[in-house]
Amino acid sequence: MTHRVLRRAGIVITGTEVLTGAVQDRNGPWLSEQLAALGVEPAHILVVGDRPRDIAAALRFMAQERVDLIVTSGGLGPTADDLTAQVVGEFQGREMTLDEPLRGRIAEILKPLAERHPHLDRDAIEEGNRKQATIPAGSTVLEPVGTAPGLLVAPVDAVSEHPPIVVLPGPPRELQPMWERALRDGSLHAAVPRGQVARVRTLRLFGIPESEIALTLREAHRAGVEMSQLEVTTCLRGGEIEVVTRFEPAAQPVYEAFEGIVAGRHADTLYSRDGSTVDEQLAVLLNGSTRRTVAVAESCTGGLLLGRLTSRPGASAYVVGGVVAYSNEVKIAEAGVPRETIERHGAVSEQVARALADGVRERMDADVGVGVTGIAGPGGGSEEKPVGLVWVSVSDSGGSSLTRSVRLPGNRADVRDRAVTVAMHMLRRTLSG
């Protein structure tokens, strides 16, 4: 919705395993966020297989689209089918050449590997070493994190309408530190000069349909907010609505007016005005000045709520633990649910959710307990208790509790994930009073 002031970049992800869906691409989204933070707008993420002609076509496409920078990931391994460096070299008009000092540095990295695995084939290792040190002449080398060097390959004069290309390895644990180091040490300065950094603000809402936000956008326009100065993207993400707004620094007052209208219309569902996630907010609430501990007893979510709560470093300070009470016997013996409560109301019921929350809190001596029980499907549903019905209860040691049922759409994985999100929000509400 706004006119473009930003530089644009294209991202090329190579790898048949990504193209065929065997492996989820983590580099495209990561690089996209990195570029955006530098004021470079991602224009395309293009996934291609390991075939040289497809990689070359991808580069050609991006150059035609006049991006200011191309970043590639993958295809830098030691084997002969890893061809990205060569394809990029040809594209930029540069011959491949063995960089002897680089070969030596990679050999140093390989030494301990060869020592640990004496049965590995030495010729194969040396061949791979030479292959990884053979780079387009005149490129800037980004030192290896694993064994593959990254590259910054500018075009030779004859093809100077091409953008510079940053060539990175495929494994995220090599790509990410390499990119960050190259930014710090200035290696990428020629390719990534700081543009005018667009401001990006994120609002998060939980518990309303996306169409309500569409209405609010129109309302803001009617109220005289110059929406043409804001690029607003709304999206539904695991049951939450995320409203991301990009704008030039001069449009700050316009954004503030817009945010004010959202806050006014959606006071009860807008839970984050600074982009913080419910996970981050919970960590702050639990780990704050009045630290509170939490214990969980979960049935249909089968450990996913505990897995999410413990995904943050330092979670052991406030997550005591929990019980995955899949069978009724475990609900009774390990989570303190009275047998007669299950017999009278069924395992998926308000009463059992409360008993799970109370039981695990007491047994594990936590300040807050969470109980989750529901029907994730695909089997096990009935007319009265259909697939997707989930009861969540949060109780605290002061005796107050919040218990609620939801009907969640989707398949087994959707229901489980969404139920975890509902529980996270109910816990947040309880903790924030």
Place this chain on the structure above:
Amino acid sequence: MTHRVLRRAGIVITGTEVLTGAVQDRNGPWLSEQLAALGVEPAHILVVGDRPRDIAAALRFMAQERVDLIVTSGGLGPTADDLTAQVVGEFQGREMTLDEPLRGRIAEILKPLAERHPHLDRDAIEEGNRKQATIPAGSTVLEPVGTAPGLLVAPVDAVSEHPPIVVLPGPPRELQPMWERALRDGSLHAAVPRGQVARVRTLRLFGIPESEIALTLREAHRAGVEMSQLEVTTCLRGGEIEVVTRFEPAAQPVYEAFEGIVAGRHADTLYSRDGSTVDEQLAVLLNGSTRRTVAVAESCTGGLLLGRLTSRPGASAYVVGGVVAYSNEVKIAEAGVPRETIERHGAVSEQVARALADGVRERMDADVGVGVTGIAGPGGGSEEKPVGLVWVSVSDSGGSSLTRSVRLPGNRADVRDRAVTVAMHMLRRTLSG
């Protein structure tokens, strides 16, 4: 490595939220697998924002690359910024036109929504309804799963070198059933005729480095296997090696010779010759003729092992439940770990892993118990017990047990995920004897 006999397709994913990394793309990988199963080879997955000119450029690129089919996802919503149908219509030379019967069918879908939410703006709903029913003239409509219809848009004669374009909605829970139904009812027949279906075979190995497989490929070549008839992709995936081979049906004997060499060289680490995952194998082992039940006590993995074991439908038949024993007190009180074992050996130790496995198995009356304890990081490591050290123990009611430590690389999430995979494999080994 093999010459092309397959038809090729391009996949265009639209959506600023995907491009910017806010949302992970699930449609590209899914469509890619679907197309491959139909004998159509995915050539590119191209992610672009919601801008019409970027979507048009993506279509132009794919047509230039002479793909036989384009599939798009996203941009079919009720709001004015959802422009995919219009851009595709223009590209194929077709005017946009309101499909009145389609408008009526969508209105029927919207009715219950409007009734449930009487405060919603009726004008906005009707405007969205008309927008979603306005389609390129002469397209084939794929009936809505949500409110958005999909489309099959062939080029008009003047641009007949363009491939047909299948236009699908963005939410996976709409896209997937729509695609499957359209294949069944023949709506896509003009776009996806059955090609010669390539065979795809997958081998899975656990516990060797990828370089060893590279060596085996060379070994197979030396042994006279005509590797040029096979397209082999190896990839490292969560600590496992996946070897995917595509070949024409006539090359079946070549593939079998190759598989025989892999099986001979890697007998101890090749655990799947039919592509089945460790999750699938475990479900069969636990749920087979001699059903065995499992209980888990996990510390550093914080619920993720239980979450993974319960992710399959029907898991409640063999997963009794488990304890997430994050604090030492919970390890002692709820998982039966003797206090002195923790005091003497520390919470991350062989002894505590065994005590967790034994304790949870006995308390939850399961046939098999699994214990996991380790240091996921980033804090909490020491020289003796560094970040990434994880002990896993599997014990059965017959009194035998398997306990092992691993040093896992990567960040907190990597260590946790990898530890879960290690535990899955140890459980598989124990159950398969």
